[in-house]
Amino acid sequence: EAGVAQSPRYKIIEKRQSVAFWCNPISGHATLYWYQQILGQGPKLLIQFQNNGVVDDSQLPKDRFSAERLKGVDSTLKIQPAKLEDSAVYLCASNLLAGGIEQFFGPGTRLTVL
Amino acid sequence: SQQGEEDPQALSIQEGENATMNCSYKTSINNLQWYRQNSGRGLVHLILIRSNEREKHSGRLRVTLDTSKKSSSLLITASRAADTASYFCAESGGSNYKLTFGKGTLLTVNP
Numbered sequence: 001e002a003g004v005a006q007s008p009r010y011k012i013i014e015k016r017q018s019v020a021f022w023c024n025p026i027s028g029h030a031t032l033y034w035y036q037q038i039l040g041q042g043p044k045l046l047i048q049f050q051n052n053g054v055v056d057d058s059q060l061p062k063d064r065f066s067a068e069r070l071k072g073v074d075s076t077l078k079i080q081p082a083k084l085e086d087s088a089v090y091l092c093a094s095n096l097l098a099g100g101i102e103q104f105f106g107p108g109t110r111l112t113v114l
Numbered sequence: 115s116q117q118g119e120e121d122p123q124a125l126s127i128q129e130g131e132n133a134t135m136n137c138s139y140k141t142s143i144n145n146l147q148w149y150r151q152n153s154g155r156g157l158v159h160l161i162l163i164r165s166n167e168r169e170k171h172s173g174r175l176r177v178t179l180d181t182s183k184k185s186s187s188l189l190i191t192a193s194r195a196a197d198t199a200s201y202f203c204a205e206s207g208g209s210n211y212k213l214t215f216g217k218g219t220l221l222t223v224n225p
Contacts (some may be wrong), residue, residue, distance in 0.1 A: 033213075042202045042215030043157070055210050091157065102147065102159035103213065 002026065004106035006092050012112045018080040021109045025073070025094030031055075032069055033103060034077050035091040043091055049075065079111075087113045119216055120203060126222040133190045135219040137203030138183075145206045146179055146186050147213065152199035160188075160201075193223045 005024040013019050025032050030051050035043035046065065048056040051072040060067070064083070069075040079086055089110050093103040121136045139146065148160045163170045163179045163186070170177045176189040186203055200220050204213040 040217070042204075042217050044215070045212060048210060048212065050210075056212055093157075102162060104159070105157040107156050 004092055004094055004104055006090075006106040006109055008109055009107065010110050010112075012114065013082055015084055015113050016081040018078065019082055019111060020076050020078045021090050021092075021111075023075045023077070023092030023106060025075075025092070026104055029094035029096055029104070030072070031095050031097060032075050033093040034067055034075070035093065037089045037091055037108070039088070046077070082111075082113045084113050087111055120201070120219045122219060123217070124220045124222070126224065127193055128224050129193060129195055131193055131223075133193050133197070133221055133223070135188045135201050135203075135221070137186045137188070137216055139186070139203065139205040139216070140184070140214070141205060141207045143181070143205045143207050144211055146177075147204045147206060148175075148177060148186075148188050149202045149204060149215075150199045151202065151218070157202075190221075193221075195223050195225045197221060198223045 004026055007022050011019055032049045034046045036046050037043040046060045047067045049069040052069045065079055067077045089108040091108045092106045095101055095103045119138050127133055143165050145162050145164045147162045149157050150160055151157045161172045161175050161177050163177045174191045179186045190197055200218045202215045202218045204215045206213050
């Protein structure tokens, strides 16, 4: 079974530029998550989708971050404009349902904002 | 949201020894999960313990949960160099089973 795919794996941008990350979850997984992991910390949930609807985006900085999951499969996360403090690894995860089971994580995208 | 705390922040042991990591969490949970993260395999789920369970085993892993103290511990027995990684506890709470991760324990197992 193929795992969660993410691209790009690395991205370096200047502050105030825009960037987008892509995630393809495991086939059949209805729930998709985006996390931000700053160096030395645990992952922090940014947004949770159930199919193509948003379940939780309470920690998404909506003035600069946006995410969508068209057709309930792939998802993109965008930052516009980026700030220095956005430097982090962005992890995508998926699972069959949100109800108390493990999440499967992709390899992440390491973003450096200069 | 507030992250829970793992203790210790870093742990260095010899191969064959046992490693114990502790986790304190903040909210009422549906379950508590432990994940491992290393550069080779990314973030991987290890074990899940439900709020009505007190202890669970999986291979060389043993997890305990004390809901009265809002704490959990992960024991890895007979450690191997390949166990070197960061270990995170994650509390799952709310109607959408949202995961809130702790800050992690960096475990180094020396050959």
